[in-house]
Amino acid sequence: MICSLCLSVCCHSSTATVCVDVKMELTLLCVLSLFLLNTNVYGNDAVSYRVSVTKQPSWTQTFSGESITLTCEIDGVSYRVSVTKQPSWTQTFSGERITLTCEIHGGGDAQWEYEWRTSSSNQPDDKTGKVLMIRADESHSGDYYCMGRRNHESTQWSDVITLTVTSEPPKPRLTAGPSTISVGGSVTLSCSVDGSDGWKYEWFRWTSNRWTPAADGDNREIRVTRGGKYTCVGRRGEPAVYTYNSDDVTIEITYSNSASVSLQLDWTQVIRGQITVRCEIQGGGDTQWVYDWETTSGQTITHRTDTNYWTVSAFSSGGYRCRGTNRQDPYSSTRWSEAAALTVSAAVLTLDPSRSRYFTGESVTFTCDMKDGKHTEWETRLIKDGVEIASYSGYRIKALSTGDSGRYQCFRVHRKTNHIKTSGTIDLTVSGESSLT
Known part of the structure; x- marks a missing residue:
């Protein structure tokens, strides 16, 4: 044509x-x-x-x-290319298995050849597959991107996806509120990894000097009715990667029994510089108790005894309180008692006449803090070389002998207010010759 x-x-x-x-x-x-x-x-x-x-x-x-x-x-004949990451967690930790996939959107079912590029120091063995399988460590941190080719055409490079691998596993945060509950009550414990997702949680309770499972399942929260020390740990992925253990929290069970504390100012102890603190538990029944003590004499000190009394110093002011703890369950206790306060102050021991040296046959009068008055509720003890010699102030030795030489000290006690006064010591020396001969 x-x-x-x-x-x-x-x-x-x-x-x-x-x-x-x-x-x-x-x-x-x-x-x-x-x-x-x-x-x-x-x-x-x-x-x-x-x-x-x-x-x-x-x-x-x-x-x-x-x-x-x-x-x-x-x-406009072009294909959108992207890299997807599975699992899609925002954080990646060493040991986790990560899959990067090169997706060509609109690419059909035809066979593509792939090319990967990465800025990581650990280069993939195979950069031509659609999928990169990575067992992550720090050397895999970097940017990843890909493209595809087939016949006489090729795609653009995908956008970059950044992989950051952290070598240290995270530490979960364990919270409880409140940490003290009544008998028959319960409390919710919550475990979480801040800024990270995909975790399942395991729970443990300290029993017989070891951690034992405290709950079934993989719950982020559990509800407990038993006292004790609890911790949690997170895991995710397959094979599993574990977090560190959380800081533990202690849940205490409180009995309704009330505790009261009293101070016993016994003279045989006071003159040795000691008093007894006693704890009584109302309605204690057959429960076998151990006793916890707390004092603020100078600094806070905690102490535990098998008996309901505790011997302490009579020379330090401070408050004392107690509680009973079930011997079979160390996390079940009564409430703390109200504090009983011990007040310690200085007394003044004077000798009349006051001299540095005395002679046999002379008289001397010992006076202990008479500013409190003779007929107050204060009790007085005069001590010579650690032994009581008088129970009142104004004690007089009419005729000194050499046997009266020694170290003297006085104490005063006000029982209603738990107040002890202690004087310094005075050394009395009696010579056998009169100063007039």
């Missing part, structure tokens, strides 16, 4: 330009063929593109014998 008008038709895509000379009568067929060509090359995927035809020269009229060029342009 003779062609009255010859056309040069070019088809441009993202990867190729095709130019053919066709007859005018076949122009429409040629354009349709280009559409079919595009379909055959790129498949039936959901890919967005635009087709346009331009004419050169762009005269509005064309006359027989003129040569013109029609250009068929196909724009």
Whole structure:
């Protein structure tokens, strides 16, 4: 067939330009063929593109014998490429298994060849697969991105995904509220890893000098009714990666029994510098108790005894309180008693006459803090070399002998207020000769 008008038709895509000379009568067929060509090359995927035809020269009229060029342009033939990470946790820790997948959206079912690039110091053995399997450690930290190729086309590079691997496992946070509950009550314990997800939690209670499981399942929260020391640990992934143990919390069970504390100011102890603190538990029944003590004499001190009394110093002011703890369950106790206060202050021992040396036959009077008065509720003891010699102030030795030489001290006690006064010591020396001879 003779062609009255010859056309040069070019088809441009993202990867190729095709130019053919066709007859005018076949122009429409040629354009349709280009559409079919595009379909055959790129498949039936959901890919967005635009087709346009331009004419050169762009005269509005064309006359027989003129040569013109029609250009068929196909724009936007591209694929969106992304890297997905599974599991999609925001933090990655050493030992976890991570899968990176190169996804070509709209790429159809045809076989793609893949290329990976990474800034990590640990380069993958195979950079051509769709999937990268990583057993993570710090050397895998870096940026990862990929692209795909098939036939005579290739995708753009994907956006970068950054993998940061932390070598140290996290430490979960264990919270409880409140930490003290009544008998028959319960409390909720909560375990969490801040800034990290995907964890399941295991719970433990300190029993017989070891940690034993405290709950079934993998709950973030548990409800407990028993006293004790609790901790939690998180795990995730397969194979599992574990967190450190959380700091432990102690849950205490409080009995309704009341405790009371009293101070026993016994003279045989006081003159030795001691007193007895006693703890009584109301309605204690047959429970076998051990006794916890707390004092603020100078500094807070805690102490435990098998008996309900505790011997302490008579020379230090401070408060004392107690509670009973079940001998079979060290986390079950009464409430603390109200504190009983011991007050210690100085007494003044004076000798009349006051001299540095005495002689046999002379008299001397011992006075202990008479500013309190003779007939108050204060009790007095005069001590010589640690032995009581008088139970009142104003004690007088009418005729001294050498046997009266020694170290003297006085004590005063006010029982209603638990107040002890202690004087300093005075050394008395009695010579056998009178100062007048």
